[in-house]
Amino acid sequence: MSGRxxxxxxxxxxxxLFDEQGYEGTTVDEIAERAGVGRTTxxxxxxxxxxxxxxxxxxxxERIASRLATSRTDTALTAVSEAVRLVLLHxxxxxxxxxxxxxxxxxxxxxxxxxxASVARYQRLFKEFLARWMGEAPGAPLRAELMxxxxxxxxxxVLRRWLRGEATDPMAEADTALREVLALFSGQAGEGExxxxxxxxxxxxxxxxxxxxxxxxxxxxxPGHPTQKEEDQA
Numbered sequence: 389m390s391g392r393x394x395x396x397x398x399x400x401x402x403x404x405l406f407d408e409q410g411y412e413g414t415t416v417d418e419i420a421e422r423a424g425v426g427r428t429t430x431x432x433x434x435x436x437x438x439x440x441x442x443x444x445x446x447x448x449x450e451r452i453a454s455r456l457a458t459s460r461t462d463t464a465l466t467a468v469s470e471a472v473r474l475v476l477l478h479x480x481x482x483x484x485x486x487x488x489x490x491x492x493x494x495x496x497x498x499x500x501x502x503x504x505a506s507v508a509r510y511q512r513l514f515k516e517f518l519a520r521w522m523g524e525a526p527g528a529p530l531r532a533e534l535m536x537x538x539x540x541x542x543x544x545x546v547l548r549r550w551l552r553g554e555a556t557d558p559m560a561e562a563d564t565a566l567r568e569v570l571a572l573f574s575g576q577a578g579e580g581e582x583x584x585x586x587x588x589x590x591x592x593x594x595x596x597x598x599x600x601x602x603x604x605x606x607x608x609x610x611p612g613h614p615t616q617k618e619e620d621q622a
Contacts, residue, residue, distance in 0.1 A: 395433045397423040402440040403488050411496050438502060441489055443482070445506050448475055449513060456517045464521040468514065469566045472543045475510070476562050479547055490551040511540045531573070538569045 393402065401422035405414040416437050420430040452471040459467035479486045493499040515536035522528035550556040577595035581620050 389474060390605070391564070394429055394580060396424050398425065398430060398433060399440050399485070402437070403485070404443075406492060411499070413490060430541075441492060441499060442502065442506065443478060443486075443489075445509065448478060450507060452484050452510070452513060461521065464517075465570060468539060469563070472539060472566060473559060474560060476543060476547060478548065480558055487551050490548075507540060509546065511536050514539050535569070535573050538572065539566070542566055559585075 398419060402414070407419055414437070416430055417427055419437070419440065420427050423430075449476055455471045455474060456467050482489075493503045501574050514591045515532050519529055519532035522532055527529075542593060543562065546555060546558050546561045546565055549561065550558040555561050
């Protein structure tokens, strides 16, 4: 295990021991001993035995929040798609570690419950972002809740396919899945459709385009925007 950090040695040792004697039958002391470090070193890197198994969700959530924070009204959905790709790419980069984790969490109820709780944190972050983006439009809270659930479900569907060896290009599959989600919430009947809107306005086109994108994607106008007023007067 030369060349690995103490954290990496601990994770490697833990997975070895889980394979050999089961998750429940493995102790923190045994993991530390197999990794060639002391108990204190283990707790310097991990709070508990189960923390060795899971990715650093706190760091991943911070990366997602940072990506979403850089978006504007007209780039919000792009930010959501890119945030989902960040998470999926993290798992793909882990390779066999991610697949090993999947096998463990599938067989140990306590680990599966923790994984479900972690998924809820991602869904809550997307819901809060989408709710802010949708603003005060009628039905926005429910719409944000539903859309966030669909975004996370799309990611998890692709991730599970990759973990089971069924997806050779998970990033491309994720793009397709997210387009399906956006189509559900934009009222599109299928991929590739284009909506044509014709109307007269006194306002510059550059000023109108962001609001039109939102209207076409979510069905909700920007409150107080000229497109809303002109729609009301139509």
